[in-house]
Amino acid sequence: MLLIGWLVLFFMVCYYGQKVSEESMNIAGSVYKSKWYEFDIDAKLRKNIILVIARAQKPLTLKAKYMGTISLVRFVRVLRRAYSFFTLLLAVTDN
Template sequence: MFLKYALFLSANLLQVWILCYYGNKLSDSSLYVSQACYNQQWYNADTKYKRLLLIMMMRAQKPATIKPPTFKPTSCELFKEILSMSYRFFCVLNTMLNGKI
């Protein structure tokens, strides 16, 4: 029985961690888009290209995130909060069922 619950817990934690890890990686990578646009040789380009780069840089000021409608954006911080809240909930249930503190 213990092995069954341990495998179930580890599979669920792995699923949540993968989502949070790649959400964090996406937001970190999206912050570098405007810097990559600026590091081009934009000063040698025509006006239309400069305008498109400027629009891209303005849009890249806010990081891209994976955000479910009712949660915070996925990140490593969210994974930490999920683990902390799960442990608190487990402790409350354990105290209620066993009567121990």
């Protein structure tokens, strides 16, 4: 039960890390689709909007110190490595 709980917790962290990355990539499109360039705004606000669009081109990621970027890809890699380790342990204990 404890292992399943840890697995669900790790999946949730990785899932929401993935969602943060995906939503951060949607920011640039949303700001640009708002047609900000048609409104009469001052140069400072226009510059800030352009900076937001430029920054949103690179996804925002959550990182853990020794794990790297937290995403669903990381979740699958951890599961693969755990399964490999588990099968190795089973092979060693069978001999």
